[in-house]
Amino acid sequence: xxxxxxxxxxxxxxxxxxxxxxxxxxxxxxxxxxxxxxxxxxxxxxxxxxxxxxxxxxxxxxxxxxxxxxxxxxxxxxxxxxxxxxxxxxxxxxxxxxxxx
Numbered sequence: 001x002x003x004x005x006x007x008x009x010x011x012x013x014x015x016x017x018x019x020x021x022x023x024x025x026x027x028x029x030x031x032x033x034x035x036x037x038x039x040x041x042x043x044x045x046x047x048x049x050x051x052x053x054x055x056x057x058x059x060x061x062x063x064x065x066x067x068x069x070x071x072x073x074x075x076x077x078x079x080x081x082x083x084x085x086x087x088x089x090x091x092x093x094x095x096x097x098x099x100x101x
Contacts, residue, residue, distance in 0.1 A: 048099040055092035
């Protein structure tokens with residue numbers, strides 16, 4: 001019995017309760033996806049429907065990224081990611097509007 005208690009006590013798992021690591025990974029993934037959409041948006045072959053669909057997706061991803069940034073108000077390095085994403089959203093919406101969508 002004593003041995004079982006010692007084994008259980010010695011095997012305590014160290015759990016990182018910080019969410020920044022997970023948020024950092026999610027922000028990186030969203031930033032990568034936004035960059036892919038930005039590159040795709042520069043292609044002249046996209047139809048108006050495609051441009052508008054990409055604008056919608058860009059803005060959805062932008063809001064997801066900004067929500068993660070807002071969860072970490074103590075991180076001064078994150079707000080520029082949100083600002084850039086919102087600018088990309090606005091640019092994509094303008095491209096859709098100019099296209100007639």
